[in-house]
Amino acid sequence: MDWKPDKSLQIPVYRQIADYFETRIGNGEYPSGSSLPSERGLAALLDVNRSTIVSAYEQLNALGLVKRIKGFGTVVTSSAPDGSEAKRIPNWEQYAKGGFLQLNDPITRRIHKIVGSDKPYINFALGELSADLFPTALMQEAHSRLELSQYLGYEHIQGNPILRESIANHLDTHRSISSSPSSILVTSGAQQAIHLIIQCLLKAGDGVAIEDPSYSYSLPIFHSAGLKTFLLPVENEGIDPEQIIPLYKKHRIKMVFVNPIFHNPTGTTLSYERRKRLLEISANYGIAIVEDDPYSLTSFDQQPVATLKSMDQNGSVLYLSSLSKIVSSGLRIGWIAGPQSVIQRLTDAKQQMDFGHSNIPQWIAARLLASPELDDHLMRLRVGLSHKLALTANALRSELGSEARFLTPQGGIHIWCELAGTFDEQRLFNAAIDNGVVFTPGSTLGTSKSHVRLTFSKVEDDLIAPGIRKFAEAYRMTCR
Ligand SMILES: Cc1ncc(COP(=O)(O)O)c(C=O)c1O
Structure with missing residues (x-):
C-alpha cells in the first residue's frame, strides 16, 4: 500500500482510512470474501494507533461493507450493503495464485517491497548504480537533441x-x-x-x-x-x-x-x-x-x-x-x-x-x-565503483574482522561474503531490516546459507561505513 492518511487535514484519520477502503471495496480492489489487512499490521504500516484502525473498520462494518470475524479478521461482505441480492465477483485471490509464472521467493519479494517503500534503508541489495554514477549530463545532452x-x-x-x-x-x-x-x-x-x-x-x-x-x-x-x-x-x-x-x-x-x-x-x-x-x-x-x-x-x-x-x-x-x-x-x-x-x-x-x-x-x-565521451564516463564509473568497493571492504574488515571472509573482486558491483559464525539467515535478514539496512541473503542466489551478497554500487559513499556497521550489529545480535 503506497497511501498514508494526511494528518494535517481536518478529516479525522480513522475516517480517511475508512474512506480509503470504502473506495477500494467499491472499485473491486478488495472483492467480497477478501480480507482487509490485520489491525496491527495496518497500524504499523500507516503509523497510527491500532485503535484508529479499529474505529475505521467499525465504520466500514456499520456501512455493511465488511464483517468483523473474531479470531479471523475483517472480511469484505458478500451481500450488497443495500440488502439487494449479492453479485458474484470473480475470486481474484484465487486467480492471483494461478498463472504460468511462479512467484519470486519470499525474501526476494520482501526486498522488492522494502526497496519500493519510502523508508530510508541503506540498500546493499539492489544491483544498480547510485545517482552520482549515472552519466546524467551525457544523457541530458542526448535527450535535448531528441x-x-x-x-x-x-x-x-x-x-x-x-x-x-x-x-x-x-x-x-x-x-x-x-x-x-x-x-x-x-x-x-x-x-x-x-x-x-x-x-x-x-x-x-x-x-x-x-x-x-x-x-x-x-x-x-x-x-x-x-x-x-x-x-x-x-x-x-x-x-x-x-x-x-x-x-x-x-x-x-x-x-x-x-x-x-x-x-x-x-x-x-x-x-x-x-x-x-x-x-x-x-x-x-x-x-x-x-x-x-x-x-x-x-x-x-x-x-x-x-x-x-x-x-x-x-x-x-x-x-x-x-x-x-x-x-x-x-x-x-x-x-x-x-x-x-x-x-x-x-x-x-x-x-x-x-x-x-x-x-x-x-x-x-x-x-x-x-x-566519444562514453569512454570518459566508463573511466569515471570504474573509479567510482572501485572506491565504493574499497569503502565496503574496509568497513567489513574493521567491523567484522575475520568473521567476514570474501575475495576482493576486480570488477562488478557485488561482494560475496561468507560469515564465519553460526547464524540463522532469516533472523539476520529481519534484524538488519529493523536496523535500517538491507542486503541479499545467500540462499536466494544459491545453496549457501552462510553467505550474504553486499552490493556496493547503489549506496552513497558516506553511507557505506554506517551501513556496514548496522549490518555488523544485526549479525552480532543474531549470531549464536
Ligand atoms: C548476471 C545478471 N544478468 C542479468 C541481470 C538483469 O539485468 P538487466 O535486466 O537490468 O539488464 C542482472 C541484474 O542484476 C545480472 O546481475
Whole structure:
C-alpha cells in the first residue's frame, strides 16, 4: 500500500482510512470474501494507533461493507450493503495464485517491497548504480537533441536500426565481438533476454546447467518453464567445465547459462583456460552457451577480459548484455547477439510480448553508445565503483574482522561474503531490516546459507561505513 492518511487535514484519520477502503471495496480492489489487512499490521504500516484502525473498520462494518470475524479478521461482505441480492465477483485471490509464472521467493519479494517503500534503508541489495554514477549530463545532452515527433510511433520490433548499429560497433570496439545489426535483438534489459531464450528455445523437461550461486538461480522463470536445472559450483576461477560432460551424458542438458566475467554474486571471473575448455566442450557435444555479460566493462584495472563470444569460433554462444550496470538500469536497454535464426525467432516472440522496446530510451542509448565521451564516463564509473568497493571492504574488515571472509573482486558491483559464525539467515535478514539496512541473503542466489551478497554500487559513499556497521550489529545480535 503506497497511501498514508494526511494528518494535517481536518478529516479525522480513522475516517480517511475508512474512506480509503470504502473506495477500494467499491472499485473491486478488495472483492467480497477478501480480507482487509490485520489491525496491527495496518497500524504499523500507516503509523497510527491500532485503535484508529479499529474505529475505521467499525465504520466500514456499520456501512455493511465488511464483517468483523473474531479470531479471523475483517472480511469484505458478500451481500450488497443495500440488502439487494449479492453479485458474484470473480475470486481474484484465487486467480492471483494461478498463472504460468511462479512467484519470486519470499525474501526476494520482501526486498522488492522494502526497496519500493519510502523508508530510508541503506540498500546493499539492489544491483544498480547510485545517482552520482549515472552519466546524467551525457544523457541530458542526448535527450535535448531528441526530435520527439519522429519517435512516437512503433519501432522496428528487433530494435531501432541506429541503436543496433551502435551496439554492433560498441561490441566490436569494447568487447572484440563481431556482429551485425541484423544479428542483434534489443530487449528490455538482459532479464528479458533470458526470459525470451527460455520461452522460445527450450521446452518443459529440458535440462540446463546454471551456476551456483548465480543470478539465474534467483529467477523463478527457469522453474516456471518446467526446466530441470543442474548446478555448477562457482570456484575462485569460476565453474569447472569438466562437470558439464557427465551432466550432458546423463541428462542431455541443452544449455549452459554462465555469467563469466565479474560474476553476480561472487565477483569471480572464469579463467582463460576454463573459458577455452568450456567452448571446447560445448563444440564437442553441441551444447549451447548463454553468456550473460552485464559487468565486463567495469574492470577496475581496465584490463579487458575476453568474453566467451569473442573467443567462440564455433557459433556456440548467445551473448547477452545491457546498459544497466554501466549506464542506467532505468533505460531498460539490453540485447542479445546470436545466430540470425535465433534472433528472428526471439523477435517474433517479442512482437507477441510487447511489440518492441520503447522508442525513446532506444534513441538515447544509440546516441550514448556512439558518443566519444562514453569512454570518459566508463573511466569515471570504474573509479567510482572501485572506491565504493574499497569503502565496503574496509568497513567489513574493521567491523567484522575475520568473521567476514570474501575475495576482493576486480570488477562488478557485488561482494560475496561468507560469515564465519553460526547464524540463522532469516533472523539476520529481519534484524538488519529493523536496523535500517538491507542486503541479499545467500540462499536466494544459491545453496549457501552462510553467505550474504553486499552490493556496493547503489549506496552513497558516506553511507557505506554506517551501513556496514548496522549490518555488523544485526549479525552480532543474531549470531549464536
Ligand atoms: C548476471 C545478471 N544478468 C542479468 C541481470 C538483469 O539485468 P538487466 O535486466 O537490468 O539488464 C542482472 C541484474 O542484476 C545480472 O546481475
